Amino acid sequence: MSIKKSPEEIKSIFEKYAAKEGDPNQLSKEELKLLIQSEFPSILKDSSTLDSLFKELDKNGDGEVSFEEFQALIKKIST
Numbered sequence: 001m002s003i004k005k006s007p008e009e010i011k012s013i014f015e016k017y018a019a020k021e022g023d024p025n026q027l028s029k030e031e032l033k034l035l036i037q038s039e040f041p042s043i044l045k046d047s048s049t050l051d052s053l054f055k056e057l058d059k060n061g062d063g064e065v066s067f068e069e070f071q072a073l074i075k076k077i078s079t
C-alpha cells in the first residue's frame, strides 16, 4: 500500500482537520478519525483500530496528536 502526498498536501490536510475543534494545532481523536476516514480510509483496514493507532501516534501521551507526531503516520503509510 502506498499513498503518495506532497509535504504541502500533508500539512494542509493536517491543518484542515486539526482546526475543527479545540487546539487548531493538535488533532483530537475525533479529528484524527475524520481525517483518516476521509483521506486515508485504507489505513484502518490493515492497521488494527483507530484507538491503537491514536495511542501509537500520541507519543507524549497528552491525548492529542501534534503535527510532529502526525509525521509518524505519514511515514507508516508512505513506505
Ligand SMILES: [Ca+2]
Pocket (backbone or CB within 6 Å): 017, 018, 019, 020, 021, 022, 023, 024, 025, 026, 027, 028, 031
Ligand atoms: Ca484540534
Ligand SMILES: [Ca+2]
Pocket (backbone or CB within 6 Å): 057, 058, 059, 060, 061, 062, 063, 064, 065, 066, 069
Ligand atoms: Ca501528543
